[in-house]
Amino acid sequence: MKSCGIIAEYNPFHNGHRYQIVEAKKITGADCLVVVMSGNFLQRGEPAIIDKWKRTELALAAGADLVIELPFAHAVQAADYFAAGGVELLQALGVDYLSFGTDYEGELDYHQFAEFQLENQVQIDEAFRRIQNNGMNYPQQMTEVYRQLFPEMRLDFSSPNHILGMSYAKENIKYPRPMQLAPIKRHQAQHNEQSVNHEVFASGTAIRQAMLAGRFAEVQPVVPLKTYQALTECPLISWEKLWPYLKYQLTILSTSDLAEIYQMTQGIEYRLKEVAKQAESFHQFVELVKTKRFTWTRIQRLSTYLLLNIKDQDILRARAQNYLRVLGFSQTGQQFLKHIKKQTTLPIITNINKKNEELLILDIKAGKIYQMATAEKNEQDYYKRPITIKC
Amino acid sequence: MKSCGIIAEYNPFHNGHRYQIVEAKKITGADCLVVVMSGNFLQRGEPAIIDKWKRTELALAAGADLVIELPFAHAVQAADYFAAGGVELLQALGVDYLSFGTDYEGELDYHQFAEFQLENQVQIDEAFRRIQNNGMNYPQQMTEVYRQLFPEMRLDFSSPNHILGMSYAKENIKYPRPMQLAPIKRHQAQHNEQSVNHEVFASGTAIRQAMLAGRFAEVQPVVPLKTYQALTECPLISWEKLWPYLKYQLTILSTSDLAEIYQMTQGIEYRLKEVAKQAESFHQFVELVKTKRFTWTRIQRLSTYLLLNIKDQDILRARAQNYLRVLGFSQTGQQFLKHIKKQTTLPIITNINKKNEELLILDIKAGKIYQMATAEKNEQDYYKRPITIKC
Structure with missing residues (x-):
């Protein structure tokens, strides 16, 4: 079949x-x-x-x-x-x-x-490290890396579906068949x-x-x-139906409790806890939290981990x-x-x-x-x- | 004045x-x-x-x-x-x-x-230890201790106000004035x-x-x-307004997370987590959880500590x-x-x-x-x- x-x-x-x-x-x-x-x-x-x-x-x-x-x-x-x-x-x-x-x-x-990428992995990773923390998001960084290394390919990574496609291909070639x-x-x-x-x-x-x-x-x-x-x-x-629970979590957990949540990095827990005090909806919460580095999606994922009380070891084990x-x-x-x-x-x-x-x-x-x-x-x-x- | x-x-x-x-x-x-x-x-x-x-x-x-x-x-x-x-x-x-x-x-x-109690503290504490874990609640235990030690006093501790009054008196005599x-x-x-x-x-x-x-x-x-x-x-x-948050806590926290909550003893966390799955109201939750040892009041207090995510050190510090x-x-x-x-x-x-x-x-x-x-x-x-x- x-x-x-x-x-x-x-x-x-x-x-x-x-x-x-x-x-x-x-x-x-x-x-x-x-x-x-x-x-x-x-x-x-x-x-x-x-x-x-x-x-x-x-x-x-x-x-x-x-x-x-x-x-x-x-x-x-x-x-x-x-x-x-x-x-x-x-x-x-x-x-x-x-x-x-x-x-x-x-x-x-x-x-x-994907094969080309694998062959040039060392070079790509290095270029990535060089431009990290420059305020660009991931797709912009990818585009920039390829523009620097392989300008003749004229690759644009701005579409999320395109990025996913490349990720599938990259994973796929790791298997024997x-x-x-x-x-x-x-x-x-x-x-x-x-x-x-x-x-x-x-x-x-x-x-x-x-x-x-x-x-x-x-x-x-x-x-x-x-x-x-x-x-x-x-x-x-939608998130709004779960917002009371997220707000509750951000109220009862201390910043050190929050720091134990999966992907809670760079002190973002302080910002989340502070903003939760004023925000009256999930939408408003994300609007107030988000920065160049902490994109809407990243905050949403972090909120989901927090809502479900997910720690590093939970993800590693799973x-x-x-x-x-x-x-x-x-x-x-x-x-x-x-x-x-x-x-x-x-x-x-x-x-x-x-x-x-x-x-x-x-x-x-x-x-x-x-x-x-x-x-x-x-x-x-x-x-x-x-x-x-x-x- | x-x-x-x-x-x-x-x-x-x-x-x-x-x-x-x-x-x-x-x-x-x-x-x-x-x-x-x-x-x-x-x-x-x-x-x-x-x-x-x-x-x-x-x-x-x-x-x-x-x-x-x-x-x-x-x-x-x-x-x-x-x-x-x-x-x-x-x-x-x-x-x-x-x-x-x-x-x-x-x-x-x-x-x-209160002074009499202080003088006989050693004897009372000993009698208490002897009858502990016999399935009686605290007022019943108090009554029993006094019936054994000082039957002529004919003391009855079944009223919560009376117990409070005695507690006030006992604390009060600890002070110089x-x-x-x-x-x-x-x-x-x-x-x-x-x-x-x-x-x-x-x-x-x-x-x-x-x-x-x-x-x-x-x-x-x-x-x-x-x-x-x-x-x-x-x-x-009433508790019913806060029940969704308590149920949420009992859903997302593991039994080992729950065990860290103040007063969570004797493995009651397993029982709380299990019962929360079925209970549709706080009233029903307590009805299903309570035992001779875990009285209604004790479960309510435990529920409050859990709702507020209170640990031993929080209470000690306060x-x-x-x-x-x-x-x-x-x-x-x-x-x-x-x-x-x-x-x-x-x-x-x-x-x-x-x-x-x-x-x-x-x-x-x-x-x-x-x-x-x-x-x-x-x-x-x-x-x-x-x-x-x-x-």
């Missing part, structure tokens, strides 16, 4: 995601499309607008065959760790292709580029008149903002019908043992999983019990906190079985 | 409290009535139904001349530490009398009894037809329950008019340096304070600033958490000045 993997967040699942699934299957000819998806907290350090189960359902309905949760310790991370976690899971599943969206304008062979890369240009979507039902596209950010502001009509054309239904029926979660948490599958996905079970080195988890709960402790905790925001009775992890669809 | 002290909680201030103030002034002939009052969290480990400022106002309106806050580290404690903190403050103020309510039926000279004790029998109130305007009496517990259940009509006859107004105008606070935080005064109280300023050994604090905030750190934290429950904009500690009344 030929398989293709996608690493995604689906926050929420929109027409662009559906297009990507259809295209990935078409380009690669894969029978089984595997999605590694963030759980209830996302790469940029925010709660998902709808929970991981609903998002799994929407992905399956749009053609995904197997949805695996990217564990918290890998999901809520900068691009390189996020990519490393996702690629590790797809490799453990023996997936043949890795497809990803890119909005990079030029032509780039990601695989070749790298997956074949299948980048899909995002712009094709808008330009190709023959594309899936003349769909209309919008970014996840735009969709979330419109939904949270109650501008439902804007969202309807840019998401599949099932997503639209889910967004109008489910509790919509990263040391990855696992395949199955969120849902089609019949094809189920077959694929049955086949792979015999050869994969990672534990496959379909339900939480006393034996495996320690392994998934961060995901479970994330689910419990997420549940406080949804105020729903049903648990996010215990008593849950993978979502199945017949097709 | 002759002065009389009362150690109180006023949760809320009711007719019995007013009766006590009037009687105390009458019996002792004091010009200045000093109240040492718990702040926003109380002896039994619960938030006050209305905040410390409003309760101060009500006490002043009913005849108190000076209201001093009993610091958190002394207030949220079993009877002996609560009494020790209160007596220390009254001693530091050079107060002449100490008045307290008692519902003890028999005749007892509290001062003499003990205050004169002025116990006031609570039952006099109901029996004395000449008493203050034929007032009707009810306990603080009954009043809180009626108010929180919306049975306002029951409350009106048993509290001063100003209390009734306050209870109908202010946000009424107890090592007591202080006189002034919540309010009448003109008489202000004169008294001016006079005492020259001779007291404890710092007198009338407003919070950078220099003293470290000293009051637990009270400030308690105020911030209390503020989360009231959802009011105005701070509990910063930018506050003592409440004054003209009379």
Whole structure:
């Protein structure tokens, strides 16, 4: 069975995601499309607008065959760790292709580029060190390093999707049998008149903002019908619902308690604690905290670690043992999983019990906190079985 | 100026409290009535139904001349530490009398009894150790110790007010110039037809329950008019308003984190964490956690320490340096304070600033958490000045 993997967040699942699934299957000819998806907290350090189960359902309905949760310790991370976690899971599943969206304008062979990068690693790392702490953010630094070292390549790293693509490629070549890369240009979507039902596209950010502001009509054309239904029926979660708990944490913890939180560096704990006294919303909190070095995303991630009381050793322990948490599958996905079970080195988890709960402790905790925001009775992890669809 | 002290909680201030103030002034002939009052969290480990400022106002309106806050580290404690903190403050103020309510039926000279207790301390402590861990609660143990050692005294310790009275007396005789004790029998109130305007009496517990259940009509006859107004105008606070934060704490903290909380002993952290998963209210939580040894009150206190993230060293540090935080005064109280300023050994604090905030750190934290429950904009500690009344 030929398989293709996608690493995604689906926050929420929109027409662009559906297009990507259809295209990935078409380009690669894969029978089984595997999605590694963030759980209830996302790469940029925010709660998902709808929970991981609903998002799994929407992905399956749009053609995904197997949805695996990217564990918290890998999901809520900068691009390189996020990519490393996702690629590790797809490799453990023996997936043949890795497809990803890119909005990079030029032509780039990601695989070749990753090899080039590996060959020049020492030089690149050195250039990086030289320009560190100059006030530029990571993408700007990357662009600058390449401008200095390899000006003829004319590389631009300003797009987050492009950065992720390069991170996937870089991780992928570390394995003895790298997956074949299948980048899909995002712009094709808008330009190709023959594309899936003349769909209309919008970014996840735009969709979330419109939904949270109650501008439902804007969202309807840019998401599949099932997503639209889910967004109008489910509790919509944003950081604001969790802000009272974050503020509470920043109130009761001393600066030395705060300093023990993962990624709490450079004395930022003083600033967080001070600002929390005045801020009346999460949005205002981040606005007041953020600096050139502490970007919006970095503060969001830090806030998530604090909200979940995550220490260095929690992340180290979780990263040391990855696992395949199955969120849902089609019949094809189920077959694929049955086949792979015999050869994969990672534990496959379909339900939480006393034996495996320690392994998934961060995901479970994330689910419990997420549940406080949804105020729903049903648990996010215990008593849950993978979502199945017949097709 | 002759002065009389009362150690109180006023949760809320009711007719019995007013009766006590009037009687105390009458019996002792004091010009200045000093109240040492718990702040926003109380002896039994619960938030006050209305905040410390409003309760101060009500006490002043009913005849108190000076209201001093009993610091958190002394207030949220079993009877002996609560009494020790209160007596220390009254001693530091050079107060002449100490008045307290008692519902003890028999005749007892509290001062003499305290001396008797001190003389027989070794014997009493030994008897205590022998019957420890037998499943009885503290009042039952006290009664049993005295039944074994001094059966002729026929002492009964089942009333919490009586226990407090004995604790005050015991602390008081430790000082070179003990205050004169002025116990006031609570039952006099109901029996004395000449008493203050034929007032009707009810306990603080009954009043809180009626108010929180919306049975306002029951409350009106048993509290001063100003209390009734306050209870109908202010946000009424109970543990339920803080339950989401307690549950959150029990979700994110590991059992080893929990074990570091002050008074978290005998592995109770496992039980708390487990029960929090199922409990849907604070009431249900305590019902499910409580055992013979872990009484309702003990669990409430533990919950308060956890809610405020209080460790052993926080309490030790706070107890090592007591202080006189002034919540309010009448003109008489202000004169008294001016006079005492020259001779007291404890710092007198009338407003919070950078220099003293470290000293009051637990009270400030308690105020911030209390503020989360009231959802009011105005701070509990910063930018506050003592409440004054003209009379």
